Amino acid sequence: MPAPRRARPAPHACGAPHDRVLRRPPASPAARPRVALFVTCLVDLFRPTVGFAAVKLLEDAGCSVEVPAAQTCCGQPAFNSGDRRDARAIAEGVIAAFEGYDFVVVPSGSCGGMIKKHYPELFTGDPSWALRAERLAAKTFELVSFLTDVLGVETVTAGFPGSVTYHDSCSGLRELGIMAQPRALLASVDGLEIREMRDPDVCCGFGGTFCVKYGEISAAIVTKKAAAITETGAGTLLAGDLGCLMNMAGKLMRDGAEVKVRHVAEVLAGMADGPAIGEPRR
Amino acid sequence: MHTTSPRFKTNAHEALDDAKLQRALGNVPKGFIAKRKKVADALPEFEALRDASRDIKSHTLKHLDLYLEAYEKKVIASGGHVHWAESAADARAIILDICRKANARTITKGKSMISEEIGLNDHLAANGIVPVETDLGEYIIQMRGEHPSHIIAPAIHVNKDEVEADFRRVHTHLDPARDLTEPTSLLAEARGELRAKFLAADVGLTGANFLVAETGTSVIVTNEGNGDLTQILPKTHIVLASLEKIVPTLNDLSQLLRVLARSATGQEMSVYTTLSTGPKRSGDPDGPENYHVVLLDNGRSSMLGSEFEEMLRCIRCGACMNHCPVYHAVGGHAYGWVYPGPMGSVLTPSLIGVDKAGHLPNASTFCGRCESVCPVRIPLPKLMRNWREREFERHLTPSVQRRGLSVWATLATRPRLYRLVTRLAARSLALLGRGKGRFRKLPLAGGWTDFRDFPAPEGETFHAAWAKREKAGREKTGRKETGPKGAGA
Numbered sequence: 066m067p068a069p070r071r072a073r074p075a076p077h078a079c080g081a082p083h084d085r086v087l088r089r090p091p092a093s094p095a096a097r098p099r100v101a102l103f104v105t106c107l108v109d110l111f112r113p114t115v116g117f118a119a120v121k122l123l124e125d126a127g128c129s130v131e132v133p134a135a136q137t138c139c140g141q142p143a144f145n146s147g148d149r150r151d152a153r154a155i156a157e158g159v160i161a162a163f164e165g166y167d168f169v170v171v172p173s174g175s176c177g178g179m180i181k182k183h184y185p186e187l188f189t190g191d192p193s194w195a196l197r198a199e200r201l202a203a204k205t206f207e208l209v210s211f212l213t214d215v216l217g218v219e220t221v222t223a224g225f226p227g228s229v230t231y232h233d234s235c236s237g238l239r240e241l242g243i244m245a246q247p248r249a250l251l252a253s254v255d256g257l258e259i260r261e262m263r264d265p266d267v268c269c270g271f272g273g274t275f276c277v278k279y280g281e282i283s284a285a286i287v288t289k290k291a292a293a294i295t296e297t298g299a300g301t302l303l304a305g306d307l308g309c310l311m312n313m314a315g316k317l318m319r320d321g322a323e324v325k326v327r328h329v330a331e332v333l334a335g336m337a338d339g340p341a342i343g344e345p346r347r
Numbered sequence: 348m349h350t351t352s353p354r355f356k357t358n359a360h361e362a363l364d365d366a367k368l369q370r371a372l373g374n375v376p377k378g379f380i381a382k383r384k385k386v387a388d389a390l391p392e393f394e395a396l397r398d399a400s401r402d403i404k405s406h407t408l409k410h411l412d413l414y415l416e417a418y419e420k421k422v423i424a425s426g427g428h429v430h431w432a433e434s435a436a437d438a439r440a441i442i443l444d445i446c447r448k449a450n451a452r453t454i455t456k457g458k459s460m461i462s463e464e465i466g467l468n469d470h471l472a473a474n475g476i477v478p479v480e481t482d483l484g485e486y487i488i489q490m491r492g493e494h495p496s497h498i499i500a501p502a503i504h505v506n507k508d509e510v511e512a513d514f515r516r517v518h519t520h521l522d523p524a525r526d527l528t529e530p531t532s533l534l535a536e537a538r539g540e541l542r543a544k545f546l547a548a549d550v551g552l553t554g555a556n557f558l559v560a561e562t563g564t565s566v567i568v569t570n571e572g573n574g575d576l577t578q579i580l581p582k583t584h585i586v587l588a589s590l591e592k593i594v595p596t597l598n599d600l601s602q603l604l605r606v607l608a609r610s611a612t613g614q615e616m617s618v619y620t621t622l623s624t625g626p627k628r629s630g631d632p633d634g635p636e637n638y639h640v641v642l643l644d645n646g647r648s649s650m651l652g653s654e655f656e657e658m659l660r661c662i663r664c665g666a667c668m669n670h671c672p673v674y675h676a677v678g679g680h681a682y683g684w685v686y687p688g689p690m691g692s693v694l695t696p697s698l699i700g701v702d703k704a705g706h707l708p709n710a711s712t713f714c715g716r717c718e719s720v721c722p723v724r725i726p727l728p729k730l731m732r733n734w735r736e737r738e739f740e741r742h743l744t745p746s747v748q749r750r751g752l753s754v755w756a757t758l759a760t761r762p763r764l765y766r767l768v769t770r771l772a773a774r775s776l777a778l779l780g781r782g783k784g785r786f787r788k789l790p791l792a793g794g795w796t797d798f799r800d801f802p803a804p805e806g807e808t809f810h811a812a813w814a815k816r817e818k819a820g821r822e823k824t825g826r827k828e829t830g831p832k833g834a835g836a
Contacts, residue, residue: 104809104810106759106769108809109769109808109809109810110769110772110773110804110808111773111802111804111805112804112805113805113807113808113809113812113813114805116809116812116813117809117812132809132810132813134762134810135762136762137758137759137760137762137765138755138759140759142752142755143752143755143756143759144732145713145732145735146735146739146744146748146752147732147734147735147736147737147738147739147740147744148736148739148744148749148752148756149736149739151752151753151756151759151760154756154760155756155759155760158759158760158762186729235712235713235714235715235716236713236715239714239715239716239718239719240715264376266716267672267714267716268672268712268714268716270672270712271712272711272712272713272714273712273713274748275709275710275711275712275713276794276795277792277794277795278709278710278748278794279356279359279673279709279710279794280793280794280795280797280798281356281359281360281363281797281798282359282363282673282676282677282710283712283794283798284797284798284799285363285676285677286672286673286675286676286712287798287799289672289675311801311802312799314800314802315785315795315799315800315801315802316798316799316800318785318799318800318802319787319798319799319800340784342802343784343785343800343802343803344784345781345782345783345784346781346784346805346806
């Protein structure tokens with residue numbers, strides 16, 4: 066089913082930065098795309114706020130959001146460790162749980178890339194599963210890319226007082242072509258100033274299991290990234306992948322940097338008033 | 348060549364601790380990346396050329412036997428000799444034999460990574476023949492008793508002041524008070540030293556960037572002119588190349604040349620592009636009297652038809668390592684064999700065995716920047732993952748990792764159990780990290796917490812919080828939704 070192109074609301078002009086416009090669902094519920102949220106294991110375990118921010122952004126854009134209960138992980142740790150059999154077993158579970166929806170949306174370029182780019186290759190030589198994997202891949206999108214590229218969202222109605230710098234996580238950038246989209250939406254956030262870091266497209270050194278298998282090399286890479294971040298003087302670091310964010314947050318905190326770290330969805334949804342990643346709960 | 352790939356982690360540790368090396372490595376991203384981007388952006392058809400280059404190389408590999416035979420015929424017809432070397436030892440023996448027949452005492456060498464691969468210099472020296480590296484970078488590292496740390500910039504790990512010290516140590520016949528502060532003065536000194544060696548050499552050996560089947564031509568691209576002096580002045584010229592350097596036609600060559608220098612050094616063309624076809628003909632003003640081509644296999648033919656065949660498209664531009672965050676961090680020597688960076692991480696296990704080189708394809712974040720700049724579009728992360736799969740199948744993956752994966756996969760395929768475990772984990776970690784929001788130390792997570800803090804979870808899993816929201820929503824059916832609140836906020 067093609068996604069309905071929704072008219073954009075006029076940019077929200079009035080009021081305090083945290084004011085949000087509540088948007089009514091479209092008149093006909095039948096026209097609302099049924100979107101399944103693939104939460105990702107890291108968001109589920111470490112930062113549910115990102116999941117709720119994704120839900121809010123999707124609902125604001127007129128989607129009917131469901132969270133299939135049978136989801137766990139996309140299988141990327143197994144896939145990238147060479148454990149193809151377990152990766153396939155996990156992927157089969159994901160396909161079965163998600164193939165009945167209009168769209169699958171993932172608040173992560175890495176897990177999104179896994180489903181979109183790697184599931185089909187995981188099942189080469191198995192035509193029936195490969196077909197199902199390709200069908201799922203075709204309707205799976207990273208969150209910000211879905212909002213902009215599929216739904217045509219150009220603005221959000223959130224406010225964020227302060228400066229942010231945006232790191233392009235590798236999978237989102239190079240597997241899914243996500244670079245302009247988050248910046249375009251961030252530009253519509255009231256009060257937000259973007260300060261680009263040097264080399265925003267260079268890896269932060271996370272790399273999944275790489276960061277513990279080769280912790281010392283990973284640390285050397287994130288040290289350079291942390292320097293690029295703090296040089297901007299931005300108060301907040303944003304990115305679209307929780308793994309990268311936890312890596313960079315961990316380094317910035319270890320170094321005593323003042324920069325707050327958040328998933329981009331939190332800011333876009335106007336849900337950035339709670340503690341940042343790694344901050345104590347109030 | 349001897350390998351230290353099995354001790355990659357130790358190599359990497361030492362490299363990260365080496366302040367001089369780190370200073371030198373700082374220059375890698377500065378120079379190469381911006382220059383490549385500038386020339387690539389300036390050429391509208393650059394991406395189309397990458398496609399064409401990939402297709403030329405893929406086509407050639409599909410018919411490699413045909414093109415190799417065609418090439419051999421052309422070389423012989425032009426008066427040259429072709430020698431087939433199945434292994435590094437075969438190639439060494441063939442080259443030593445040619446040198447002996449030429450009564451060679453010294454042999455000048457253009458830059459050749461294949462010569463590093465077969466350990467040629469040590470072999471020649473052990474047999475009384477003096478190898479002289481003439482590429483400036485190679486000249487420097489030969490002086491230092493080292494190996495290249497980069498396939499096109501072999502001495503990139505060396506700082507200028509170290510070169511000056513080496514020159515003063517070795518060139519003792521020159522005035523000790525001479526001024527070597529400017530890089531150009533180092534260049535002039537090397538040039539002066541090498542000139543006599545070019546003239547005295549009995550044999551000149553070069554590698555080949557390409558071999559053209561259509562004409563039997565070998566092609567080198569250089570920036571210093573040393574390659575030309577190496578192959579033209581001595582009576583005997585040996586071309587040492589691996590099988591996959593073949594391209595069908597001169598037209599194909601011209602396409603590949605357009606992506607090679609742009610991807611490598613950010614030049615539109617290298618300063619010198621030299622084509623040689625056979626020995627000197629009657630009437631030619633110069634050129635070698637004897638022309639030999641040594642074609643090395645050394646494991647490559649077994650990559651044909653395998654899941655690693657695409658690696659044989661590589662044209663050795665070095666763009667993958669120039670853009671690799673791991674290479675930037677540890678440099679080329681840490682990889683422990685001839686070929687560093689992403690291309691080395693795929694090729695080395697193919698050539699020396701994944702049992703020895705298993706670390707290399709694992710020491711990658713899969714950031715994909717290498718693939719995004721590869722002029723022949725080799726899917727390097729995918730090929731590294733293929734190696735990880737071979738390791739996993741052969742039980743070469745560390746057992747801790749295997750067990751961890753197995754537990755994880757058991758949970759991930761049982762959503763109910765998974766929910767239970769993650770809910771407990773989120774709660775207990777959040778409880779432990781309460782007050783701080785992060786951990787400075789965590790058991791079993793030293794790979795992380797030795798270097799950075801570990802953020803604590805918010806407390807409730809998303810799925811638990813979502814279930815509550817859904818339940819509340821059902822109870823309040825009919826009421827307008829007020830927008831979800833963050834579970835942890």
